[in-house]
Each structure stands twice: as C-alpha cells, then as structure tokens.
Amino acid sequence: MQKRNISKLAGFILLCVCSCASLAAQEYDIVTAYQQIDNAFLHNSADELSAVLKSYTQSRDYYLCEAYTLKKTRQYIIQDKLAFARTAALIVIDNNIDNFDAIDLYSYIDKAVLAKEAEQQAEENRRRLEEERKAAADARTKQKIQSGDTYQTVTTTSGKTVFINEKQTSYSPVKWTVKLGLADAMFQKNSAPDYTSVKYGLAFGADVLFPTDVFVLGFDAFADFHMLSMTGEEEVMSSIRVVPQLAYSPLSKHLFMRLGFGAYGLTSDTQETTGSAESFLTPVIGLGLNNIAWGESAFTLHYDYCLGHFAYEDITSAMEMGATVLLPLNVNERTKIGIELGVSDLLLMKSEGMENRAKATFAIGVGNVTK
Numbered sequence: 001m002q003k004r005n006i007s008k009l010a011g012f013i014l015l016c017v018c019s020c021a022s023l024a025a026q027e028y029d030i031v032t033a034y035q036q037i038d039n040a041f042l043h044n045s046a047d048e049l050s051a052v053l054k055s056y057t058q059s060r061d062y063y064l065c066e067a068y069t070l071k072k073t074r075q076y077i078i079q080d081k082l083a084f085a086r087t088a089a090l091i092v093i094d095n096n097i098d099n100f101d102a103i104d105l106y107s108y109i110d111k112a113v114l115a116k117e118a119e120q121q122a123e124e125n126r127r128r129l130e131e132e133r134k135a136a137a138d139a140r141t142k143q144k145i146q147s148g149d150t151y152q153t154v155t156t157t158s159g160k161t162v163f164i165n166e167k168q169t170s171y172s173p174v175k176w177t178v179k180l181g182l183a184d185a186m187f188q189k190n191s192a193p194d195y196t197s198v199k200y201g202l203a204f205g206a207d208v209l210f211p212t213d214v215f216v217l218g219f220d221a222f223a224d225f226h227m228l229s230m231t232g233e234e235e236v237m238s239s240i241r242v243v244p245q246l247a248y249s250p251l252s253k254h255l256f257m258r259l260g261f262g263a264y265g266l267t268s269d270t271q272e273t274t275g276s277a278e279s280f281l282t283p284v285i286g287l288g289l290n291n292i293a294w295g296e297s298a299f300t301l302h303y304d305y306c307l308g309h310f311a312y313e314d315i316t317s318a319m320e321m322g323a324t325v326l327l328p329l330n331v332n333e334r335t336k337i338g339i340e341l342g343v344s345d346l347l348l349m350k351s352e353g354m355e356n357r358a359k360a361t362f363a364i365g366v367g368n369v370t371k
Helices: 002-042 046-055 062-078 082-095 100-147 307-311
Strands: 151-155 161-165 175-191 194-211 215-231 235-248 255-268 280-294 297-306 315-331 335-350 354-368
Touching: 002 046, 002 062, 046 062, 046 082, 062 082, 062 100, 082 100, 175 215, 175 335, 194 235, 194 280, 194 354, 215 255, 215 280, 235 280, 235 297, 255 297, 280 307, 280 315, 297 307, 307 315, 315 354
Parallel strands: none
Antiparallel strands: 151 161, 175 194, 175 354, 194 215, 215 235, 235 255, 255 280, 280 297, 297 315, 315 335, 335 354
C-alpha cells in the first residue's frame, strides 16, 4: 500500500515537471516570435514578416503572433508609415483569410494611402502647372523682346538682372548731379573790426557717385564767384572746393569720408580795412551724407575741417559745413530737372576775432535717374 502511494506521488511530480517544461517552451517560442516580428518591422521587410508568420502557423499560439503583428501595424499607422503597415496587414490576411480585424485594418490603411497619394498627385499637378505658367510667361517675354527692339541683360548693384534697351546708351550705375547757381548770396560778418557785407554771385557744382560691390566712390565739386557787393566795400570773393568721397557699402551707402582741397580768394580795389581774411588755400577732411532720398527729392550734408589754417599766422581754426536739397520739377526715364536749394557756412577763427561767410544758393539742378 505504501509503495503504491509513493508511485502515485512520483507520477504526479513527473507530470508537474513535464507541464512546467512545456509551458516554458511555449513561452520561449512566443518571445522568440515577438522578437522576429519586431525585427521584420524594424527592417521593413515583407519577406521576413511572412516567413515568421508561416513558421508559427501550426502553433496553437499563432493567434498571439497575428495580434502582435496587428498591434505593430497600428503603431506604424500612427507614425504615418502607411506603406509597410498596409503590407503587414495584407500578410496577416494571406496567412489567415478569416482574420476580420486584419481585413478591416487593411481596408482603412488602403483608403488612407489612396487619399495621401491623391493629395500628393494634386500637389504635383499644381507645381507642374505653375512651372508651365512661368515657362509660358518667359517665352512670351522673350518673344516680345525678339520681335521688338534689341535688349541686353544688365546686372544691377543689388544683384538683380534686368533687360535694357540697347538704345538707352545712357544707362549706367553712376549717379550724377550738376547745378548752375543763378543766385548765390553771401552774408559776411567780421567781429574785429565789426563789419558786415552782402554780396551776390553765380555758382556751379557737380556731384558724382559710382557704386562698387564694397565701396561707393564719390566726387564733390563746387565753385562760386561773388562779384557784386550789395552792401559793404567793393570786395570780390570766390571759392572752389574739390573733394573726393568714399563710403563703405556694408556700413552705409550714404555716409562718406571726405578728403580734398579748398581755395577761398579775395580781391579788392579799395584800401578800406574790412578785416576779411586774405586768400586761403587748404586741404580739407570731413564727413558727408549723400544721396539721401525722400521720394524723388535728394539731400546732401557735409562738414569739412580746413587743415590749411596751420599755415596762416592769423587764422587759428577753420571749418565749413553745408546742405543741399534737389526738388525735381520734371522726371523722365533718364533725367530729372529741378530746383536745388543750398546753404553753407565758412567759419574762420582768427587771432583777433572771427569771420563768418554764410551763403544761400538758388540753382537749377539736373541729375540722372538710375533704375
């Protein structure tokens, strides 16, 4: 009796051990299947996924492989990887035509893929139509150019390419302005001795700017001649200014460093002592603002320090400042003509007193129009 009980107990233990081993083997097989499915999705390989599912078709846990595959498929839908998601769902259906979850999922993915492809095709059609429209517009432009006047392409300083009629020989990146002062009035005042005078004269000036990729080169020239004394003694005064200018474009195209030469003359037929400085020759250095536009109008400003005072015993310091504005009356494709108003002031600090020569100029100005 005791031996029989021992045999039953041993059989029961053996059965438990075999069952546990079987469960462990099944668990190991499912984990392996999951890893293989993960690798197939990682490689986006339809062949790998199909081989994995077929190898477990006869397993009683095959439904777990299908469920895990569909789970990965839904994750791919969320990640917008629709192409392989549709392939994975179709592989599940091929292995088990009765998996209705896979069929429904495949139908949903297929509709989403078709909608995305339609959207991409519509975008491609819009892009192609826009390219065709631009090509047609360019062809019409070229035909118009070829059927009309002869044009050439010109690259502007801003980097744009434009068509220029060859008849427009005046086209140039150079910007220039010339002026003829029909009325140039000067008010002169000396502090020692106390003396004032008003004189009238004529003036002439020119401004030229030439832009390059890095610098703007400029040239400022001005001359006037005051031959008529409205008040005061009969003194004739004249001046001339020739000043090259340079601007650094990356910093500013309008701020110029000025370095040039100035001359201020005086002649008199009388012996009266007016305190006016004799003829004054000087190099000048200064700053200028040029080609400041406000609509069609253009402004200039300058300040020059006259270094020549070091060569004169009776002049301790000298400087000149001025401003102009060109108010156009007529503007066409090439030029603009208008009135230029200008003011300037020459200040001479002398060992005895100070002399001030303030000018107001009314001129006819002509400048070119750059595109």
